[in-house]
Amino acid sequence: MEARTGDRISVVAAKTGSVTREGEILEVIEGDLHVRYRVQWTDGHESLFSPGPGVATVLPGSKPTARKSIAKSTARTASAKKAAQKKPAATKAKPR
Secondary structure (H helix, E strand, C coil): CCCCCCCEEEECCCCCCCCCEEEEEEEEEECCCCEEEEEEECCCCEEEECCCCCCEEEECCCCCCCHHHHHHHHHHHHHHHHHHHHCCCCCCCCCC
């Protein structure tokens, strides 16, 4: 399986009844024995993934580079931090 940055990856569920995971390949890391991919999954998480034979399918990406999705992820994280800062701090009830 040959994959490039920006391609989509689909991983077959290991257990019956589990859902197939999909994500975007952000980086291809070639080692001596195997290839690993840094993947941003559709649920927003990122992980390093080293697929076994027949487990994953790579689909050509519709995006020219993965930088856009990294920027989107960073923007989401920044906006979440701002929203958390805007919430008023909880006040403790004074004992009587």
